[in-house]
Amino acid sequence: MKKSLVNLCGVLLVFGVVGMSGVVSMAATFELRDCFESPPLSEQSANNLWTFHSQDHNGGMFPLGPEATTYQITADDEIIGPVISSGDLAWVSGYSGPESVPTFDGVFVHPGKANATAVVFHAPKAMSISEIKLRSEGVYDSAYSNGISVTVNSVISGVTKQIGSFTFFFPSMVETSYTHSTIALQEGDMIEIVYGNNGDHHFDHGNVNVFIFTTKRRK
Numbered sequence: 357m358k359k360s361l362v363n364l365c366g367v368l369l370v371f372g373v374v375g376m377s378g379v380v381s382m383a384a385t386f387e388l389r390d391c392f393e394s395p396p397l398s399e400q401s402a403n404n405l406w407t408f409h410s411q412d413h414n415g416g417m418f419p420l421g422p423e424a425t426t427y428q429i430t431a432d433d434e435i436i437g438p439v440i441s442s443g444d445l446a447w448v449s450g451y452s453g454p455e456s457v458p459t460f461d462g463v464f465v466h467p468g469k470a471n472a473t474a475v476v477f478h479a480p481k482a483m484s485i486s487e488i489k490l491r492s493e494g495v496y497d498s499a500y501s502n503g504i505s506v507t508v509n510s511v512i513s514g515v516t517k518q519i520g521s522f523t524f525f526f527p528s529m530v531e532t533s534y535t536h537s538t539i540a541l542q543e544g545d546m547i548e549i550v551y552g553n554n555g556d557h558h559f560d561h562g563n564v565n566v567f568i569f570t571t572k573r574r575k
């Protein structure tokens with residue numbers, strides 16, 4: 357089924373270039389947070405640019421949360437959304453433990469007891485990805501968390517290949533950038549970011565964002 361650029365999740369065109377040979381090129385940035393900028397959200401559709409699943413892209417899509425600012429499976433604590441803004445004191449715990457204030461504009465994420473929370477980007481057309489950048493930090497009472505594990509995969513022609521993985525812990529903000537090679541996607545191929553509980557889901561309260569940068573493309 358054809359994907360459309362015009363859906364709930366926006367695309368920011370960064371710049372266009374007319375090369376010396378007269379070839380028109382274009383690069384774009386796709387940002388996870390764009391999906392959550394304008395609540396109330398709609399129920400997920402398989403045609404969306406970004407979708408959110410239990411465990412990985414093969415798992416069920418999360419239903420809409422009760423306040424239409426999140427997608428979540430309440431029974432397993434898997435959740436993504438709402439947006440978190442830099443400096444928002446609502447995401448400071450107020451408990452006796454160490455506290456932090458969110459340092460960037462992102463999206464709340466919580467892996468489940470049993471299953472990870474998977475963020476899936478669907479290529480709307482053939483594209484070459486030059487960089488995948490992730491921002492990750494613990495918020496609220498995540499000082500008591502044992503960390504949230506992150507795995508980044510490409511899914512090309514149905515074959516999953518790991519690009520990288522890391523685990524983040526309160527209180528440091530981690531910026532992770534994968535630029536080691538260009539990733540060629542065809543329409544319908546995916547980039548998958550799996551937020552897992554690192555063995556224990558308690559206090560796994562994360563603020564995350566994902567940026568996917570495409571290269572200039574020759575026509």
Ligand SMILES: [Ca+2]
Binds near residue numbers: 553555556558
């Ligand atoms: Ca954990």
